[in-house]
Amino acid sequence: MKSIVENFDLFAPKLVDKEEYYCSGHRACQGCGEALAIRLMAKALGKDTVVTNATGCMEVTATPYPTTAWKLPWVHVAFPNSAAVGAGVEAALKSLRRKGKIADRDVKVVSIGGDGGSFDIGFQAISGAMERGHNMIYIVYDNEAYMNTGIQRSGATPYGASTTTRPAGKQSVGNTTWKKNMAEIMVAHKVPYVATACHSYPFDFMDKVKKAKKVNGPAFIHCLAVCPTGWRCPSDACIKMGRLAVETGVFPLYEVENGKYKMTIEMPKKLRPIEDYLKPQGRFRHLTPDQIQIFKGMAMLEYNKVLERIKHSKSWSDMTS
Amino acid sequence: MSKRIGMEIAMAAAEAVALCRPDVIAAYPITPNTHIPEHLADIVADGDLDCEYIAVESEHSALSACTGASAAGARVFTATSSQGLLYMYEIVPVVPSMRLPVIMCLGNRAISGPINIWNDHSDYMCVRDLGWISMFASNGQETIDMCIQAFKIGEHADVMLPVLVNLDGFQLTHVVEAMMMPDQEEVDKFLPPRKPFAALHPDNVVSMGTLGLPDIYNEAKKANDEALINSKKVILEIWKEWETMFGRKYEPIMSYKANDADVLMLTMGSMGETAQVAIDELRKEGFKAGLLDLKLYRPFPADELKKAVKGCKNLIVIDRAVMSGGAAAPVCAEVKSVLYDEPDRPVITNDIIGLGGRDVRVEDFIKIFKKAAKAKPERAYEIYGVRG
Numbered sequence: 001m002k003s004i005v006e007n008f009d010l011f012a013p014k015l016v017d018k019e020e021y022y023c024s025g026h027r028a029c030q031g032c033g034e035a036l037a038i039r040l041m042a043k044a045l046g047k048d049t050v051v052t053n054a055t056g057c058m059e060v061t062a063t064p065y066p067t068t069a070w071k072l073p074w075v076h077v078a079f080p081n082s083a084a085v086g087a088g089v090e091a092a093l094k095s096l097r098r099k100g101k102i103a104d105r106d107v108k109v110v111s112i113g114g115d116g117g118s119f120d121i122g123f124q125a126i127s128g129a130m131e132r133g134h135n136m137i138y139i140v141y142d143n144e145a146y147m148n149t150g151i152q153r154s155g156a157t158p159y160g161a162s163t164t165t166r167p168a169g170k171q172s173v174g175n176t177t178w179k180k181n182m183a184e185i186m187v188a189h190k191v192p193y194v195a196t197a198c199h200s201y202p203f204d205f206m207d208k209v210k211k212a213k214k215v216n217g218p219a220f221i222h223c224l225a226v227c228p229t230g231w232r233c234p235s236d237a238c239i240k241m242g243r244l245a246v247e248t249g250v251f252p253l254y255e256v257e258n259g260k261y262k263m264t265i266e267m268p269k270k271l272r273p274i275e276d277y278l279k280p281q282g283r284f285r286h287l288t289p290d291q292i293q294i295f296k297g298m299a300m301l302e303y304n305k306v307l308e309r310i311k312h313s314k315s316w317s318d319m320t321s
Numbered sequence: 322m323s324k325r326i327g328m329e330i331a332m333a334a335a336e337a338v339a340l341c342r343p344d345v346i347a348a349y350p351i352t353p354n355t356h357i358p359e360h361l362a363d364i365v366a367d368g369d370l371d372c373e374y375i376a377v378e379s380e381h382s383a384l385s386a387c388t389g390a391s392a393a394g395a396r397v398f399t400a401t402s403s404q405g406l407l408y409m410y411e412i413v414p415v416v417p418s419m420r421l422p423v424i425m426c427l428g429n430r431a432i433s434g435p436i437n438i439w440n441d442h443s444d445y446m447c448v449r450d451l452g453w454i455s456m457f458a459s460n461g462q463e464t465i466d467m468c469i470q471a472f473k474i475g476e477h478a479d480v481m482l483p484v485l486v487n488l489d490g491f492q493l494t495h496v497v498e499a500m501m502m503p504d505q506e507e508v509d510k511f512l513p514p515r516k517p518f519a520a521l522h523p524d525n526v527v528s529m530g531t532l533g534l535p536d537i538y539n540e541a542k543k544a545n546d547e548a549l550i551n552s553k554k555v556i557l558e559i560w561k562e563w564e565t566m567f568g569r570k571y572e573p574i575m576s577y578k579a580n581d582a583d584v585l586m587l588t589m590g591s592m593g594e595t596a597q598v599a600i601d602e603l604r605k606e607g608f609k610a611g612l613l614d615l616k617l618y619r620p621f622p623a624d625e626l627k628k629a630v631k632g633c634k635n636l637i638v639i640d641r642a643v644m645s646g647g648a649a650a651p652v653c654a655e656v657k658s659v660l661y662d663e664p665d666r667p668v669i670t671n672d673i674i675g676l677g678g679r680d681v682r683v684e685d686f687i688k689i690f691k692k693a694a695k696a697k698p699e700r701a702y703e704i705y706g707v708r709g
């Protein structure tokens with residue numbers, strides 16, 4: 001598979017906004033995938049953006065008072081409500097603009113949260129905001145556990161991962177279930193633009209953010225964000241782990257426009273062995289070959305479901321009569 | 322010019338809010354406040370109010386959306402009751418800490434369990450210490466007036482705090498009364514457009530709701546507390562202005578036949594009007610009885626209370642909520658703490674009445690009054706009228 005990342009150095013200076021909207025000096029761990037992804041997101045969005053942030057690593061590391069890493073207007077209220085706060089900001093900007101109380105130009109509201117703040121406790125608020133059709137983007141930065149509070153499992157934790165609330169032990173494989181399929185759930189909400197992404201594919205991610213920004217309505221991006229601290233891998237493995245997640249088929253990168261699925265990073269016929277992804281991560285260290293097979297089965301089910309949808313899904317606009 | 326109307330109070334509250342031209346409303350249904358957001362939805366649907374109305378999926382999201390909208394500079398309104406308030410509880414203290422004006426009507430209702438949709442003040446008492454300016458209306462007119470005043474008070478540059486307007490569920494929300502409704506011109510004159518101190522917009526970049534580490538948390542709390550305490554000055558000014566414009570007087574503690582009274586009763590909310598009738602009856606019987614009606618619960622009007630009870634021998638505090646396992650019921654505990662340092666404070670008794678919608682009748686006040694005038698009770702408080 002030919003990856004665009006190899007050419008990043010060549011093209012980056014031309015293609016990427018030089019302006020930093022999420023700046024250095026924040027307190028995220030070394031090699032934090034979430035921080036990198038947010039920096040890329042901010043560049044893709046540009047200045048006319050308001051960000052609402054759920055409680056979590058990205059909130060506590062970016063804004064210990066009186067400092068802030070944000071050069072975009074940014075607000076944090078609580079853990080479960082980033083999408084609801086975003087819905088309120090969106091409604092306010094719409095109302096104030098219509099009444100001539102603020103400048104007459106598009107400002108996009110982008111709500112962000114971790115997997116805990118999105119798959120679990122913030123799920124209802126996201127469902128409500130997306131279903132009501134607010135003109136906003138929701139981006140979940142999924143590091144597959146509650147990292148801010150110390151690596152507890154969430155609805156996004158994959159099978160076999162050892163977390164502090166589903167630890168591996170003599171009688172336990174760690175987490176026993178597969179990740180909730182948020183992209184599919186959002187498609188079921190009739191969200192016109194849904195995508196999966198990863199910071200290890202920066203152009204793909206930024207393109208998706210830009211596409212989401214263009215939608216006049218709700219858009220949702222599920223961004224896998226490697227957490228070296230919680231995944232128990234070296235901090236310089238962040239980019240590599242993201243790429244392995246994709247190349248092994250564990251986290252395929254695709255988008256769904258008006259119900260039509262499309263792979264955005266081409267996948268090889270023969271996927272890379274799943275062990276390449278699992279072995280470098282301490283959270284999977286305990287898995288037996290049998291358990292690795294179970295992991296593989298769960299991952300492949302999701303992967304094949306995506307392939308099926310790519311083959312058979314149609315754009316909603318072709319389905320109304 | 323104001324117009325005389327006859328209308329259900331919840332609907333009148335909605336019309337008063339609409340006159341304030343809110344930019345964003347977010348609300349979730351729960352009895353007994355629901356007629357307020359429903360009627361506002363009607364007004365928006367008919368094009369009589371230019372406003373974004375978010376029919377949210379929960380109260381948690383209602384207050385979260387209002388917080389976001391207020392942070393973006395909008396004038397915002399929400400309403401709830403009981404379990405709805407408890408469901409949004411997490412966000413309630415965040416709003417004043419961010420110094421965001423959000424106006425909320427609370428149609429007071431008992432909290433579960435057992436589940437009960439009728440009136441008492443137990444919902445409000447769960448949030449009284451979380452930093453919101455809080456008023457209690459005794460009737461429809463006060464509800465209308467306080468709704469309009471609330472926007473001006475909360476958005477004032479020296480205040481910037483959320484405001485709760487309490488109106489008793491059913492006893493007020495569902496009652497039809499004759500009221501004076503100001504017109505648009507009058508409200509526009511009284512209430513200028515909101516000028517936010519900071520707003521979420523790329524033209525003026527800010528970070529809001531940042532992390533407060535131990536080195537700053539104390540200072541943040543003190544600043545917040547002072548902001549609430551200092552808001553009283555503005556509240557009094559705005560009430561004066563209201564009186565000049567509309568001829569209706571507001572004070573943190575309103576009194577009725579209290580000047581020469583030996584025995585005072587203190588109530589909050591719709592009970593006040595029933596208690597007035599009781600006071601009249603007691604006066605007829607020769608008792609020197611009077612009434613204090615607490616309109617402003619936060620900031621607590623301590624100085625006004627000290628002044629109001631000067632010279633009276635007995636003070637009967639009527640509560641409409643239980644402070645389970647506490648030293649007294651909530652209003653009384655506060656009253657006692659305020660009067661502790663007064664050299665000639667009255668004997669204070671405390672009765673809890675009207676829980677979960679139990680009728681509060683004139684004769685109940687009379688009974689409580691006569692009991693208190695006789696002897697000091699054995700217990701710090703009593704739940705009145707509990708069947709054996």
Ligand SMILES: Cc1ncc(C[n+]2csc(CCOP(=O)(O)OP(=O)(O)O)c2C)c(N)n1
Binds near residue numbers: 057113117148
């Ligand atoms: C209502 C509530 N429950 C729990 C918490 C504690 N808490 C804060 S952040 C967090 C975990 C965040 O995890 P996630 O959303 O996955 O984001 P991450 O930190 O991994 O980026 C938790 C449990 C809270 N702040 N509020």
